[in-house]
Amino acid sequence: MTLFRKELRDALSMLYSSSDAMQLLESLGDLMESKIMPNARRIDAERIFPRENLDMLFKHGLCRIPFPSRYGGLELPYPVYIASLEMLGMACASTGLSLAIHCTVCSGIEMFGSEEQKEHYLKPLIHGKMLGAFALTEPDAGSDAKAIQTRARLDEHNNSYIINGRKRFITNGGYADLYLVFAVTEKGYSAFLVDKDCNGLRIGKYMDKMGVRGSTLTELHLNDCIVPKANLLGEEGKGYDYAMEMLHTGRIGIAALSTGIAQIAFEKSLAYSKRRYAFGKPIAEFQMIRQKLADMHTAISAARHLTLSAAWAKDNGLDYALIAAEAKLFASETAKMVSDEAIQIHGAYGYVDEYDVNRHWRDARMMSIGEGTSEIMRLIISHRLLRSDVL
Ligand SMILES: Cc1cc2nc3c(=O)[nH]c(=O)nc-3n(C[C@H](O)[C@H](O)[C@H](O)COP(=O)(O)OP(=O)(O)OC[C@H]3O[C@@H](n4cnc5c(N)ncnc54)[C@H](O)[C@@H]3O)c2cc1C
Structure with missing residues (x-):
């Protein structure tokens, strides 16, 4: 199994069909599922900085995906990098957050740095020889x-x-x-x-x-x-304009991590609902559980498409601040809703540590705070709609 799930592959292929990118995502998905996901619980419980995970991902070129080849980047479309972050949200959100912030720093240097700074910092950063x-x-x-x-x-x-x-x-x-x-x-x-x-x-x-x-x-x-x-x-x-630009970029990454957290919490809920029996049948047969599953999956699909569209807008030189804020707002709130419903579907097993869904809920809770809260996303969106430039 690879974390490069069909839903993500299909959504991405609406924007790009490059087989190189798909192969890279397939192999990153394999790596995350076999080497990163199994340690996520321990990393969280023992608060282990995920250095080994980061090194593996750097080695596989994740951080090089969107950067120019003259600095050693793979020069692949931004949505490809964003798709890899969604998978990382599924595998281990702690690793995902560390890597996403690191890549935000890389983007800042790429966008605003001098040639010397790019040689001196961007190159080693995207190869994982330095952490930002x-x-x-x-x-x-x-x-x-x-x-x-x-x-x-x-x-x-x-x-x-x-x-x-x-x-x-x-x-x-x-x-x-x-x-x-x-x-x-x-x-x-x-x-x-x-x-x-x-x-x-x-x-x-x-x-x-x-x-x-x-x-x-x-x-x-x-x-x-x-x-x-x-x-x-x-x-x-x-510097303020630079910070805002980096945050617009970083928010697409947080939206992708949020979508990944929601996706894994959903998958665990779907599997559990088929094998947990109550009143003589699997709980998946109860309409109220089915409604939850349908709402969870629909919100995840919407979050994924919005997030990839924001990445596409950035890649194509459009003004993407509005859609990036929308993606961050919607995906992070979706991660909270889905991981909360996941605990509900697992009942007491969701509340204790047994199935890890409480970890997904705790991880999701951060996503509507870091890189701008949901309230600030709503301010950005409404100010843009009202054509004000206050933020
Ligand atoms: C896990 C984690 C990782 C982080 N990593 C980084 C990092 O790497 N680098 C970094 O610089 N920062 C980082 N942050 C900080 C993060 O960006 C801030 O927490 C965030 O911007 C909110 O700021 P605050 O916590 O000071 O909340 P405050 O600004 O004090 O806000 C408190 C509350 O008031 C609301 N509020 C504030 N202003 C308004 C308004 N005008 N209208 C309506 N509501 C409003 C907020 O939405 C929030 O609900 C991280 C935070 C977390 C939790």
Whole structure:
């Protein structure tokens, strides 16, 4: 069996029919089903950072999929990468979150970095020789990303910036080799590539969490952190636009992970409903259970098509911010609904650890918070519809 399920293959083939891409997804699906999925429960229970999984996926080229060949990328369409994230959501959401954030950092460097930065960082990042982290959120600035307090001062004499501030809720914290840090300079909101061993950078508290427990979440302390001037990403003062663009991109990835979590919770529910007997027959024969299964599957299909369409829009140079927000909103809410119904269908067996569906529910709960909450997605969507540019 491969995690490259028929539904996903069919949805993708409406957009692309390249056999190379399909073969790659088939083999990634095999790898995830045989090597990654069996360890997902242990990774969650023991809070193991999924380094081995990431290394396997890097080796198989997952992170190279959407990037240009001149940096060692496979230059395949973005929906192919997004399809691989859906499978990873099925296999192990902790690994999926770590990898998705890493790839968001890669996209940022690809979109806004200099040639030198692409050579120095993008190449090793997409080959998995370095791991990336995205450091935007602060103790007092989450949804209101413009409120960040981290400051960067240009030190012309030493050709560097000196950064001071504190970041919080940083995925891959402590394991990343590179932190993409947002800070405000004299010219405004800016983005910096900060190496892990940069003077003045310290990893703070590791935060325990209810789901995606294999991926780390840490604080980041920047105390007179000295970053070479060459590590400014793009132009000074344009960092907010860069952050928003990276978030639009990253949200399609979170939507794909959400769809994958929903898909695996659905599959377990379908199988269980056929073998669990009550009142002398399989519970799948009760109309109320059938209605749940039908609603779950319909919502997953809609989430998948919306997510792949958002990826297609990005790939084809369209303005994809609206559809990316819609995909993130719909898929993450679908993952919550489906994993909740999955627990209901499993009854007490769903509430205890027996079938892992409570893990899917805990993992799904994150998806409507990280990379912008559902409320913020609704704000983005409604502002776009009302033609306001507030966000
Ligand atoms: C597992 C996990 C991983 C994460 N990884 C990263 C990472 O790698 N890098 C990073 O920078 N951040 C990361 N985050 C942080 C995440 O992006 C923020 O949690 C998120 O943006 C929300 O910010 P907040 O938690 O401060 O909530 P707040 O902004 O304080 O919001 C609290 C509540 O108020 C609502 N709200 C806020 N403003 C409005 C409004 N205008 N209208 C209506 N409702 C509103 C929100 O929707 C939410 O329900 C991660 C978070 C989690 C949980």
